[in-house]
Amino acid sequence: MTDETLLLEMRNITKRFPGVVALDRVNLNVKRGEVHVLVGENGAGKSTLMKILTGAYSKDEGQIFFMGEELHVKNPREALDRGISMIYQETSLVPHLNVAENIYLGREPLFPSGWLNKSKQYDWAEKILKKLHLCFLPTTQITKLGIAQRRMVEIAKALSADSKIMIMDEPTAALTKAEIDELFSLISQLKKTGISVIYISHRLEEITEIGDRVTVLRDGQKISTNEISDVDILSLIRMMVGREVDETLYKKEDVKIGEECLRVEGLSRRGDLNDINFTVKKGEILGIAGLVGAGRTELVRAIVGADPIDRGKIFIEKKEVKIRSPHDAISAGIGFLPENRRDDGLALDLSVKDNITLANVTRFTRFGWISKSSENSESETYRKDLKIKCQQLNQSVKFLSGGNQQKILIARWLITNTKILICDEPTRGIDVGTKAEIFGLINQLAKKGVAVIMISSYLPEILTMSDRIMVMREGCITARFEKEDANQEKILHYATVG
């Protein structure tokens, strides 16, 4: 019923999440023995599509055909049994077990009596390692292996499960050039045995090296599928970003840019950050662009003292400050809206009011005793100003929407008289209307002379909200732009290959 050479065909896949269409009638087909590359910006729908394929998400519409039959899988386990396996970026190996035990985890060879057949397990594991030309023993504990080798073990695990198709999500992340070459030769071997690979990567230059065909996704839609030989990096970038920017929704207001407020010199941490230098002025918004894992979050967490640094100096209003903990950063006037509100921002059991005043309760205390009335009235002011929708200040923040939770965190820094506000993905998971409100608040702060650093993976946001833009890649700053000089193509170029 389908083309003989096709291994997998996904037809008209649609997936909706509350408020967004994550995938809109997406088609994808993969041939036997090909490396099919999937590219797109953060949030383009790549991982959602793969999660549907492996059964981690259910699709709302569409059909999947695999080896000529329609496929219905309810969870990754079933997908694995059918021959679809996922090689995760974050390794899913159990660190304290050895290679063979990990390869056969959950599928251990047993004696008929139910006891583990260890010798068989090691024999099998050895065969697979040999087949992949991997030179470590099946008895090696995972903790003794490097990242590259761990990823190879994952591939061996997938192979042992008789996979027909392997999905690799950023398999070269954190690998050295030599390790990447090793991985690529492994992938070529897989191809020869008729196994197909869906290869997700942001590193456009390596795609041409390893891929056979490439599919571009953008904002939940399939843009195109091409033979690799028919495209180049520039055309790929153009397809990835080619959306119109809605400038009317939010825009940086013109404000007078003042004196230098924050200067970072030579900030470094081994493996994460490499000699970062930049300044932000009062009233200015500095956008930091880059792909997930480029070191943007690591950079701001280092500035706010959440993680240690190896080297580097931070100056606030031209005076050097030593920041060893978030406490020091707050005393120096730095506020931080973390990327992950629920894990790093909110105390979910606490009330709206308690969360607003968390970083600055001392303002309402005398000998440690909290003056509830002034705390309440001050919080109430912010609730009204920021239009935080909640029944009462004393209700727990647990049940509020993402937008309201973000406003509470913004209120936390407003109440603290912040000089520098660092926002890491400030609109993640927030609906369009509230987004505009959040940007309105950021604008207001800039107007008051606050220096703002904003990380966003959504380029239109960066382009419309920033005065200046800095692009990061692999822990380094790869480009700096004035607002007028920047566009999506340039930014993405420096974020992926620069």
Place this chain on the structure above:
Amino acid sequence: MNIKAFKKILINKRQSYILFFERLTPFFSLVIMFLILGFLSPYFFTLNNLLTIGIQVSVIAIMAIGQTFVIISAGIDLSVGSVLALSGIISAVLMRGGCPTSLAIIAGIGVGSFCGFINGFIITRGKIAPFIITLGMMGIARGLALIITGGNPVFGLPENFSFLGNGRIFGIPVPIIIMSIIVVIAYLFLSRHILGRYTYAIGSNVEAARLSGIDINRYNTAVYIISGMLAGIAGVLLTSRLVTGQPTAGTGYELDTIAAVVIGGASLMGGQGTIIGTIIGAFIMATLRNGCNLLNISAFWQLIIIGAVIILAVYYDQVRRRHSATLGG
């Protein structure tokens, strides 16, 4: 106003009612228990018996208040029973050695606080699980109490000392008065003092608290000092009531205090819990024991009953949590 918004308000109303009643569940359980026991035993509702329950509950309740701080901060203190014994022994030995009563009392409480400080210090600086450190302290404090006394009770304590545990002021037993004062102070600290606010914040989300500039180590240590200090006070009180320093006093009390806190609605995951809840929890445990005694239920069966109540309370807590999670949508 459209129907959807109206429905939402209704749901919110329902939510707040449900949450309100859920919070009162331990209290209602206590009331129901009182009624049943009053019905089964005519002696239960006599003033004498109620005061007995009050005296019996005071030692556990005082320790449980310290435990409440610790559990809200997402920790646990297994050492309180042993610290109680060590504190009691220290004051008893000092008094027998001729030290003034008041000084001996302060020394006892001081030793308890110091044990708490050690707990807190190692937990925060060494980043080691509270369970392990306080388990170690549980052994160490008990061992010290036994070594100091050679394993024997300390007799011959001064007359005036016994007033703390056995005296009455306006007819009210002193332990009940001391407990009440501590309840009020602890309640105020937890609800109106920065220490209480930070305790909840640390227990609810330690990373958010840290990123808000809260000195986690300092406040976490403070919480264990409070627990140790209150165990010390309970130790002095118990020693006074028995007019004897018992090195084996308070064995197993740590579990009673944890049970009281959990029955009172605190979460072992931290961030939730109240002083009032803990007191009700402590009263539920004491009333159960008292009722069982009045009804001539053997001590062996009492263990089973109390064990079952603890499991029920924690199970209910889990159900409640899942329930409120779904309410939140």
